Amino acid sequence: MNPLRTYVVFAALGFRRYSAYRLATAAGAFTNSVFGLLRAPITMAVIGAAGGELAGYGALEGATYAWLTQAVLTPVNVWTWNELALRIRSGDIAVDLARPVDLQMTYLAADLGRAAFQVLPRGLPPLLVGALVTGLALPTTVLPYVLGLISLALGVCVSFACRWLVNLAAFWLVELRGVLTLHMVAVGALSGLTVPVHWFPDWLARIASASPFPSMVQAPVDLLAGRVQGVEALGVIGVQVAWFLGVLLLGRVVLARGVRRLVVQGG
Amino acid sequence: MADLAPYRAVLSSRIRSQLAYRRSFALDVAGSAGVGLLEFLSVYVIFTNVTELGGLDFAGVALVFAFANLGFSLADIVVGHVDALPTYLRSGTLDAFLLRPLSVLGQLVTSDVQLRRLGRCAVGVAILAVALPQAGIDWGWGAALLVVAIPLVGAVIFAAVFVAAAAAQFWLVDGAEFTNAFVYGGSNAASYPTSVFTTPLRAAVTFVLPAAFTAYLPTLLLLGEPGPAWTPAWLGWFAPVAAVVAWVVALTGWKAGLRHYTGTGS
Numbered sequence: 271m272n273p274l275r276t277y278v279v280f281a282a283l284g285f286r287r288y289s290a291y292r293l294a295t296a297a298g299a300f301t302n303s304v305f306g307l308l309r310a311p312i313t314m315a316v317i318g319a320a321g322g323e324l325a326g327y328g329a330l331e332g333a334t335y336a337w338l339t340q341a342v343l344t345p346v347n348v349w350t351w352n353e354l355a356l357r358i359r360s361g362d363i364a365v366d367l368a369r370p371v372d373l374q375m376t377y378l379a380a381d382l383g384r385a386a387f388q389v390l391p392r393g394l395p396p397l398l399v400g401a402l403v404t405g406l407a408l409p410t411t412v413l414p415y416v417l418g419l420i421s422l423a424l425g426v427c428v429s430f431a432c433r434w435l436v437n438l439a440a441f442w443l444v445e446l447r448g449v450l451t452l453h454m455v456a457v458g459a460l461s462g463l464t465v466p467v468h469w470f471p472d473w474l475a476r477i478a479s480a481s482p483f484p485s486m487v488q489a490p491v492d493l494l495a496g497r498v499q500g501v502e503a504l505g506v507i508g509v510q511v512a513w514f515l516g517v518l519l520l521g522r523v524v525l526a527r528g529v530r531r532l533v534v535q536g537g
Numbered sequence: 538m539a540d541l542a543p544y545r546a547v548l549s550s551r552i553r554s555q556l557a558y559r560r561s562f563a564l565d566v567a568g569s570a571g572v573g574l575l576e577f578l579s580v581y582v583i584f585t586n587v588t589e590l591g592g593l594d595f596a597g598v599a600l601v602f603a604f605a606n607l608g609f610s611l612a613d614i615v616v617g618h619v620d621a622l623p624t625y626l627r628s629g630t631l632d633a634f635l636l637r638p639l640s641v642l643g644q645l646v647t648s649d650v651q652l653r654r655l656g657r658c659a660v661g662v663a664i665l666a667v668a669l670p671q672a673g674i675d676w677g678w679g680a681a682l683l684v685v686a687i688p689l690v691g692a693v694i695f696a697a698v699f700v701a702a703a704a705a706q707f708w709l710v711d712g713a714e715f716t717n718a719f720v721y722g723g724s725n726a727a728s729y730p731t732s733v734f735t736t737p738l739r740a741a742v743t744f745v746l747p748a749a750f751t752a753y754l755p756t757l758l759l760l761g762e763p764g765p766a767w768t769p770a771w772l773g774w775f776a777p778v779a780a781v782v783a784w785v786v787a788l789t790g791w792k793a794g795l796r797h798y799t800g801t802g803s
Contacts, residue, residue, distance in 0.1 A: 297709070297715040316586065445564075447568065448564025
């Protein structure tokens with residue numbers, strides 16, 4: 271089978287695996303919408319307290335930001351992911367490594383398949399609720415949505431590359447929960463998930479911009495909302511590509527080192 | 538106290554097992570503290586841009602946040618793991634609980650007490666220690682009593698929400714995330730002055746899901762603020778009543794859920 275087709279199959283499997291649980295998907299979309307109901311008024315209240323405008327966000331743009339973050343957070347997967355770590359701990363990774371396909375690329379393909387399934391059923395409900403409750407300030411031309419979806423796909427890729435890297439710590443540590451939680455905390459704090467990165471004080475903004483985290487949430491949300499457009503939007507996408515390739519390569523190097531010290535028991 | 542002995546034995550074994558791997562435990566505690574700090578970071582970022590939110594200044598909002606966080610994390614330590622009920626249901630572990638001559642809820646609660654969540658409690662206590670002296674509180678016995686009582690009553694309310702959510706799992710199973718909207722959404726709503734919400738939403742997080750009773754309303758009493766229309770500060774004195782009502786609802790739901798449960802095997 272040609273290698274590209276293999277990855278398409280893995281992506282399709284990732285898609286099907288998540289589309290199997292309809293009630294769970296509905297439950298998740300409900301929770302995203304409820305969080306939007308809470309986050310949108312908080313964001314609007316902050317903008318109101320700042321005099322009606324804060325770092326380019328009016329009340330409606332602020333609400334739109336809150337709903338969009340709820341819409342993209344599941345496809346991007348900002349929560350903990352430990353599938354790879356569990357396979358390393360149990361030794362099942364040896365089976366994965368024996369397959370004649372690239373380990374990292376198959377996991378990436380499956381993750382993109384998962385995201386492709388989740389983008390509509392997890393993204394549209396909070397946006398619909400948002401449109402009804404607060405209204406949304408969305409662009410009226412096609413280009414921001416095209417760029418936004420490219421940026422969202424890259425956000426998934428950056429998120430995957432980081433989760434992959436963190437999971438590889440399982441080659442060296444037995445219990446990963448603390449490490450995974452700290453990673454989730456860093457994503458939550460610096461990705462623009464709860465407050466826009468544009469509101470950060472200087473010192474925090476500097477830390478955020480030196481990290482891959484804003485590429486996961488703030489970048490796609492900025493492009494989808496049409497806050498960043500044209501050449502500037504291409505610049506944002508360029509930064510995402512750079513973080514993706516950089517962290518992905520680091521993940522390959524670390525995997526190779528981990529595999530070298532891997533000892534699996536059994537015949 | 539002989540009938541509590543089995544619980545004591547189970548509980549002490551859980552605690553010993555968590556402390557067995559020191560480095561992992563330390564990382565877990567750090568991760569838990571990190572979650573608390575991360576949530577507070579949002580409040581901090583907000584107050585680098587504004588001077589008040591929902592009628593409270595930074596110290597006031599920090600108090601609301603810290604009380605809500607402390608109450609929630611205390612409840613999370615004691616009963617937080619009941620949200621693993623769907624796993625017990627699917628694997629059939631619950632059947633083992635039903636066979637033992639002990640309360641099912643009691644067994645579920647003592648099956649896994651999470652000490653690592655003390656990290657998040659510590660963050661709440663630290664924020665309180667900094668914010669309390671700066672909030673302009675008129676100190677007296679009443680204020681001191683409130684500072685101690687607010688997180689405890691809050692923990693009791695959040696614990697009831699956890700149990701009510703677990704009860705709903707008997708029907709939902711695969712839809713476990715539905716209840717996250719109430720458990721974690723409630724914690725999120727409780728961490729901010731509910732005066733920022735529109736009246737219907739504020740009524741919902743006060744009278745339907747009693748989140749506002751865990752921190753915002755009693756904090757208004759502490760600060761001597763009047764509070765917004767429809768949910769005035771004096772409601773804060775009724776937080777213990779809200780806690781009792783929440784537990785009545787939670788236990789009724791739990792009993793109904795347990796009756797509804799018919800097992801997973803053949």
